Amino acid sequence: xxxxxxxxxxxxxxxxxxxxxxxxxxxxxxxxxxxxxxxxxxxxxxxxxxxxxxxxxxxxxxxxxxxxxxxxxxxxxxxxxxxxxxxxxxxxxxxxxxxxxxxxxxxxxxxxxxxxxxxxxxxxxxxxxxxxxxxxxxxxxxxxxxxxxxxxxxxxxxxxxxxxxxxxxxxxxxxxxxxxxxxxxxxxxxxxxxxxxxxxxxxxxxxxxxxxxxxxxxxxxxxxxxxxxxxxxxxxxxxxxxxxxxxxxxxxxxxxxxxxxxxxx
Amino acid sequence: xxxxxxxxxxxxxxxxxxxxxxxxxxxxxxxxxxxxxxxxxxxxxxxxxxxxxxxxxxxxxxxxxxxxxxxxxxxxxxxxxxxxxxxxxxxxxxxxxxxxxxxxxxxxxxxxxxxxxxxxxxxxxxxxxxxxxxxxxxxxxxxxxxxxxxxxxxxxxxxxxxxxxxxxxxxxxxxxxxxxxxxxxxxxxxxxxxxxxxxxxxxxxxxxxxxxxxxxxxxxxxxxxxxxxxxxxxxxxxxxxxxxxxxxxxxxxxxxxxxxxxxxxxxxxxxxxxxxxxxxxxxxxxxxxxxxxxxxxxxxxxxxxxxxxx
Ligand SMILES: Nc1ncnc2c1ncn2[C@@H]1O[C@H](COP(=O)(O)OP(=O)(O)OP(=O)(O)O)[C@@H](O)[C@H]1O
Ligand SMILES: [Mg+2]
Numbered sequence: 067x068x069x070x071x072x073x074x075x076x077x078x079x080x081x082x083x084x085x086x087x088x089x090x091x092x093x094x095x096x097x098x099x100x101x102x103x104x105x106x107x108x109x110x111x112x113x114x115x116x117x118x119x120x121x122x123x124x125x126x127x128x129x130x131x132x133x134x135x136x137x138x139x140x141x142x143x144x145x146x147x148x149x150x151x152x153x154x155x156x157x158x159x160x161x162x163x164x165x166x167x168x169x170x171x172x173x174x175x176x177x178x179x180x181x182x183x184x185x186x187x188x189x190x191x192x193x194x195x196x197x198x199x200x201x202x203x204x205x206x207x208x209x210x211x212x213x214x215x216x217x218x219x220x221x222x223x224x225x226x227x228x229x230x231x232x233x234x235x236x237x238x239x240x241x242x243x244x245x246x247x248x249x250x251x252x253x254x255x256x257x258x259x260x261x262x263x264x265x266x267x268x269x270x271x272x273x274x275x276x277x278x279x280x281x282x283x284x285x286x287x288x289x290x291x292x293x294x295x296x297x298x299x300x301x302x303x304x305x306x307x308x309x310x311x312x313x314x315x316x317x318x319x320x321x322x323x324x325x326x327x328x329x330x331x
Numbered sequence: 332x333x334x335x336x337x338x339x340x341x342x343x344x345x346x347x348x349x350x351x352x353x354x355x356x357x358x359x360x361x362x363x364x365x366x367x368x369x370x371x372x373x374x375x376x377x378x379x380x381x382x383x384x385x386x387x388x389x390x391x392x393x394x395x396x397x398x399x400x401x402x403x404x405x406x407x408x409x410x411x412x413x414x415x416x417x418x419x420x421x422x423x424x425x426x427x428x429x430x431x432x433x434x435x436x437x438x439x440x441x442x443x444x445x446x447x448x449x450x451x452x453x454x455x456x457x458x459x460x461x462x463x464x465x466x467x468x469x470x471x472x473x474x475x476x477x478x479x480x481x482x483x484x485x486x487x488x489x490x491x492x493x494x495x496x497x498x499x500x501x502x503x504x505x506x507x508x509x510x511x512x513x514x515x516x517x518x519x520x521x522x523x524x525x526x527x528x529x530x531x532x533x534x535x536x537x538x539x540x541x542x543x544x545x546x547x548x549x550x551x552x553x554x555x556x557x558x559x560x561x562x563x564x565x566x567x568x569x570x571x572x573x574x575x576x577x578x579x580x581x582x583x584x585x586x587x588x589x590x591x592x593x594x595x596x597x598x599x600x601x602x603x604x605x606x607x608x609x610x611x612x613x614x615x616x617x618x619x620x621x622x623x624x625x626x627x628x629x630x631x632x633x634x635x636x637x638x639x640x641x
Contacts, residue, residue, distance in 0.1 A: 150539065
C-alpha cells in the first residue's frame with residue numbers, strides 16, 4: 067500500500083529580476099510505500115529539499131498532485147514530522163522546550179510532555195543538555211535536538227533532510243542504528259535525504275536517485291541483503307549498490323556542474 | 332531630522348536594530364554605548380573555589396577597572412569645582428560644584444526637590460506606560476497584517492518625520508496647559524521607538540522558524556503566540572528602553588511651558604530668577620534620573636533576551 071503518492075509534480079519559482087520562472091522540479095512520479103524507508107540522493111540544487119517541502123505541505127506544487135493515504139495533501143500536519151536541513155530550532159527555547167514544542171501543538175499534557183522530551187533527549191545522547199539554549203549547543207547537538215523533536219510527537223511519516231550531515235562518524239553511526247531500530251519498532255514511513263551514498267544504501271530499503279536540475283526521479287534501486295547481521299558495509303553487495311549509485315550520480319553531478327557554469331557564464 | 336527619511340516602515344526586512352533606533356529625535360545622548368557587556372564583570376569563574384591570592388587580584392582588578400571607567404567623570408567634577416574658583420570661567424554663570432551640591436541639598440531638605448521629581452516622574456511614567464500598552468499591540472498588528480500596514484504606513488511615515496517638539500504647541504493648543512497635554516506629549520514621543528521596533532521585530536522573524544512551526548501544524552493564531560511574539564520580544568524591548576529614555580528627556584520641553592511643578596519648571600524658573608545653583612541642581616537631578624531609569628531598563632532588557640546571540 068502506498069503512503070505517499072506523487073504524480074507529475076513540478077515546482078517553479080519566480081526568481082527576482084528574471085522574467086522566466088525557474089523550474090526546480092519537473093514531472094516527479096514517486097510512490098512511497100507504507101512503512102518504507104526510502105532514501106533520496108541527487109546532486110546539490112536538484113530540488114530534494116523542495117520535494118520534501120511539498121510532501122510536508124509547506125508549499126504547493128505548480129503542477130501535478132501529491133497524496134497522503136490517498137488524500138490530497140493540502141497543508142502541513144502532525145502526521146508528518148520534518149527535520150530541516152538547517153535545524154530550525156527556536157532560539158528562545160531550551161533543548162528540552164524545543165522538543166516539547168511539537169507535543170504542545172499536539173496538546174499532550176504537561177507531565178507527559180516533560181517525560182517524553184527527556185526520553186528523546188536521552189535517546190540522542192543529550193540527556194545532560196536539557197537546559198541549554200540552541201546557541202549554547204554545537205551544530206551536531208542542534209541537529210540531534212531537531213531529530214529528537216520530530217521523533218517526540220510520533221508522526222507516521224518522517225521527512226528528514228540530511229539530518230546527520232553535521233555529525234562525526236561515530237555519532238552518525240550510532241544515530242543511524244537508533245533510527246533503524248525506531249523504524250523497525252514503530253513501522254514509520256521515512257523519507258530520508260542524504261549526500262552520502264553509503265548512508266543511502268545502509269539505511270534505505272530503496273534508494274531514489276534524482277537528476278540534476280530540473281529535478282526528476284532518474285531511477286529507484288531496491289536494496290536487499292540476505293541478512294543485516296554483522297558488518298553490512300563489508301558485504302560485497304553493499305559495494306555493488308554503492309558503485310551502481312555512484313555511477314548514476316556521477317553523470318548527474320557533471321550535468322549539474324555544466325549547468326551552473328552555463329548559467330553563470 | 333531631515334537626514335532621517337529612512338523607510339524602515341516600508342522595507343520588508345531590516346534586521347539591524349540600530350536602524351530603527353535612529354529616531355528622528357532631538358538629542359541623542361542615550362545612543363551612547365551601554366556598558367552592556369563588561370568583560371571584567373562577566374568573566375567571573377564559577378567552578379572551583381577561589382584562593383585568597385586570586386581573590387585579592389580580582390578585587391584589585393575591579394577597583395582599577397572602576398577607576399578607569401570613572402576617570403573622565405571625576406575629571407569633569409574636578410574641573411567644575413576648580414575652574415570657577417580659579418576664575419577661568421565666570422562663577423556667576425557656572426558656580427563651583429560644591430555650591431551646586433549645597434543648593435541641591437537645600438532643595439532636597441525643603442522638600443521642593445522631591446515635589447518636582449515626583450511631578451516629573453509621574454508624567455513621564457504615565458506617558459511611558461500608556462505608550463507601552465497602546466503602541467505594542469498596534470505595532471504587532473501592523474507587523475503581522477499586511478493590509479493594516481499598507482493602510483497606515485504612509486501616515487506613520489509622515490508623522491514619524493515630524494518631531495514631537497514641533498508638535499508641542501499643537502498639543503498645548505488643543506489639550507490646554509494641564510497634565511493631559513504633557514502626558515500626551517510624552518506618549519507621542521515614546522510611541523515611535525516602540526512602534527518601529529515592534530514592527531521590525533515582527534517582520535524580521537526568521538522565515539525558517541515560521542516554516543518549522545507550520546510543519547507542526549500551527550495555525551496563524553498559535554503561530555503568532557508561540558513564534559512571532561517570543562521572537563520579537565528582544566527587539567520590542569530595545570524600543571521600550573529607548574522610549575524610557577525619551578520619556579524623561581522630552582518631558583522637560585513640556586514642563587518649560589505653563590507648568591507649576593516638575594524639574595523642567597524648576598530649571599526654567601531658576602534660570603529666570605537667576606538662582607543659578609538651583610538651575611544646575613535641577614539639571615543634575617534630571618541627568619541622574621535618566622541614567623538610573625535607563626540602567627534599570629537595560630537590566631530588564633538583558634533578562635528578556637538571554638537567548639539572543641550577541
Ligand atoms: N524559494 C525559492 N525561490 C527561488 N528558488 C528556489 C527557492 N527554493 C529553492 N530554489 C531553487 O530550487 C533549486 C532546488 O533547491 P533545493 O533546496 O530543493 O535543492 P537541494 O536538492 O535540496 O540542494 P542541496 O542538496 O544543496 O540541499 C535550487 O536551484 C534553488 O536555487
Ligand atoms: Mg537541500
